[in-house]
Amino acid sequence: MGAAEAALEDVYRRRHQAFAKALASVTGSADLADEVVQESFARALAARTRYRGDAPLEAWVWRIAIRTALEFRRRRPEFGADEHLDPQLPEPEGDPELTAAIRRLPPRRRLVVLLRYVADLSYADIARICGISEGTVAATLAQAREGLAEDLGYSPTTRLSTGSTK
Amino acid sequence: MSSSNVHRLRSLDELLRNRFAGAFAEPTPPDWQAVRSRAAELAGRPSRRRWHVGVLAAATAAVVTVAATAAIGGPPRGVVGVIDFFKSKPAARHARTAFSRMNVLAPSRSAFGDTAQARQIYVFHLANGDHTLSVAPVDSGSFCWTLSDFSNGCQTILSSHGPYKAGEVAPVKIGLIYTDIPTPTMQQAPVQIGGNIRVASATSLQVQFEDGSTTTVPFIWVSRPIDAGFFLYELPRDRWAAGKRPIAVAAFGTNGQLLARVTFSVTSTLEESAGASR
Numbered sequence: 001m002g003a004a005e006a007a008l009e010d011v012y013r014r015r016h017q018a019f020a021k022a023l024a025s026v027t028g029s030a031d032l033a034d035e036v037v038q039e040s041f042a043r044a045l046a047a048r049t050r051y052r053g054d055a056p057l058e059a060w061v062w063r064i065a066i067r068t069a070l071e072f073r074r075r076r077p078e079f080g081a082d083e084h085l086d087p088q089l090p091e092p093e094g095d096p097e098l099t100a101a102i103r104r105l106p107p108r109r110r111l112v113v114l115l116r117y118v119a120d121l122s123y124a125d126i127a128r129i130c131g132i133s134e135g136t137v138a139a140t141l142a143q144a145r146e147g148l149a150e151d152l153g154y155s156p157t158t159r160l161s162t163g164s165t166k
Numbered sequence: 167m168s169s170s171n172v173h174r175l176r177s178l179d180e181l182l183r184n185r186f187a188g189a190f191a192e193p194t195p196p197d198w199q200a201v202r203s204r205a206a207e208l209a210g211r212p213s214r215r216r217w218h219v220g221v222l223a224a225a226t227a228a229v230v231t232v233a234a235t236a237a238i239g240g241p242p243r244g245v246v247g248v249i250d251f252f253k254s255k256p257a258a259r260h261a262r263t264a265f266s267r268m269n270v271l272a273p274s275r276s277a278f279g280d281t282a283q284a285r286q287i288y289v290f291h292l293a294n295g296d297h298t299l300s301v302a303p304v305d306s307g308s309f310c311w312t313l314s315d316f317s318n319g320c321q322t323i324l325s326s327h328g329p330y331k332a333g334e335v336a337p338v339k340i341g342l343i344y345t346d347i348p349t350p351t352m353q354q355a356p357v358q359i360g361g362n363i364r365v366a367s368a369t370s371l372q373v374q375f376e377d378g379s380t381t382t383v384p385f386i387w388v389s390r391p392i393d394a395g396f397f398l399y400e401l402p403r404d405r406w407a408a409g410k411r412p413i414a415v416a417a418f419g420t421n422g423q424l425l426a427r428v429t430f431s432v433t434s435t436l437e438e439s440a441g442a443s444r
Contacts, residue, residue, distance in 0.1 A: 009198050020193030030191045035263050038197070042204035095189045117179075117186040145178055154181055 004048040011058050012041050015119075019065055022119040024090040026069040026111075033090070036072050040065035059128040062121070066111075066129065087111050101151035105144055112140045113148070194259050199315055248387045249287050251301070257284035257312075261300035264312045288386050290398040292358075297398055303391040313398060316360055340364070340415055340428045359383075359412065360398035365425045368417035371397055376411050383415070 016037060023040075024033035044051075044061045051060055087110045089099045102110055108130070115126045123141075127134045148154070257265070265284050284302035290313070298314045312318035340363050363371060363385060371383045385397035405411060416427040 012198060012201065013196055016196040017193055021190040024190060024193075030193065031259065031263075034194050034259065035266070037193070038201055038204060038263070041201045042208055045201060045205035046208040089189050090191070095185070098185055098189055113182075114186075117182050118190065120183070145182065148182060149178055152181075152185065154178060 002048075004051065005045060007057055008041060008045055008048060008061070011061060015058060018119040018121075019062075022114050023065055023069045025087040025114045025118065026066065027073050028088060028090055030090050032072060033069070036065065036069045039072070040068045043068065055128050056125060059125045062115075062119075062125070062129045087114050097152060101148050104151060105147060109140050109144045112137060113144045116141055197260055200260060200264075247288070248389065251285055251287070251303075251389045251392050254285035254287055257286045257300040257302070258298070261286065261298070261312050261314075264318055265300075265302045265310055287388055288396070292398065292400040294358075294400060297360075299386075299396055299398075301388060301392050301396075309392045309394065311362065311396065313360055313396075316358065316398065340417060340426050357406065358398065358400050359415065361396070361415070363395040363397070363417055363426070364393075365417050366393065367419050368395065368425050369420050370418045371395070372416045372418065373399060373401075373412050374414040374416060375405065376409050376413050 019037045019040070020030070020033050023036045024030045027033050027036055040061060044064050047064075051057065087102075087107065089095065089102060102113070105113065112126055112130065115121045115129060121129070123134045123137045126137045130137070132140075256262075262284050284300055286298060286300045288299045290297045290299065295315060297316050299311065301309050301311045303309050304320065308320060310318070310320040340361060359373060371385050372380045373383055374380050383397050383399045385395040387395045401412065412430055414427055414429040417425045419425050
């Protein structure tokens with residue numbers, strides 16, 4: 001096994017859950033997300049000689065993964081032929097309040113939120129994946145956070161009164 | 167940013183992270199081997215050389231000896247076990263995913279059709295690990311199968327009556343796949359042989375070697391709608407050497423009569439073999 005493959009395998013084993021969960025929000029299905037994760041890493045493995053090393057390996061795989069998720073999503077008849085990125089929670093009935101709050105965000109802001117809070121990525125990685133600056137990531141997240149906090153009732157008073165965030 | 171704002175931001179971050187964590191189902195465990203296999207497919211070359219001999223052999227009809235065998239009710243005798251397809255548990259998610267990729271069950275609906283009919287059939291315990299066999303019927307009356315960490319594929323049912331006119335394809339009685347690795351002498355040496363057998367009257371399966379010796383290979387039989395036997399055999403190291411390698415797999419009936427036989431194209435180099443297999 002070469003060094004590139006070993007590095008990819010390491011990312012895959014460490015970050016498999018994060019990929020699967022975040023991509024489920026793009027594909028709309030946990031089953032399909034599993035498939036997308038496998039396909040994405042396979043594509044990365046097959047194309048590993050094209051990785052130039054100018055960005056972290058994981059960020060490179062994320063870009064492949066999001067493209068793959070969109071491609072797979074288009075094949076699902078229930079989603080129609082929509083080619084736009086429109087991330088959603090895969091099981092909206094599990095947390096309707098969060099689902100509604102997410103839906104109120106613009107699609108690109110939703111993706112940044114999911115990459116941050118589901119995939120647990122750094123601002124720098126999100127910037128590389130989305131092709132925007134770190135400053136834009138920070139601003140986007142700040143706006144999204146405020147909107148989500150309001151919709152979910154996470155006001156400063158609430159947090160202080162519950163004490164759950166101390 | 168004031169310290170209270172920083173605290174608020176961190177608190178909000180934590181709250182959202184926890185909230186999102188509860189909104190997603192746990193994904194299936196990672197399977198790097200499946201990723202590697204898929205990458206090999208994408209690259210157009212298997213990670214371990216793998217030749218689909220059976221279909222080629224049937225297409226040429228030159229290396230398969232076909233006996234007229236009518237479909238016989240009930241399983242053949244002498245097999246390791248008979249698996250009732252409908253009593254088998256549903257196939258695992260990774261197998262269903264593989265079948266989805268093969269587009270086996272609902273090709274008219276989408277690339278990801280209903281794979282609910284796929285069943286997990288049997289686990290072959292070999293020295294190099296366990297290999298789980300899952301199968302799925304196909305609308306056409308044929309079937310697809312996966313053998314974990316080995317291979318997967320589909321077997322098409324074709325006309326079972328000869329003689330065959332020019333251009334016609336003979337039925338596949340033995341679908342054969344093997345993996346091989348370069349040996350220290352760089353000679354082609356199959357190390358695992360697997361596949362399926364569609365001759366209901368077969369009671370034994372035999373691997374035949376270059377030195378004239380043979381070994382009996384156990385197989386399991388899967389009931390309708392699959393109606394086929396499956397086998398997976400790992401060759402001992404002493405069978406990797408030239409002069410001792412396998413040359414054919416043959417199926418025999420109750421009275422020892424030859425029912426079907428498919429040969430390997432064992433050549434001295436991997437390149438020659440690849441050319442011969444195309």
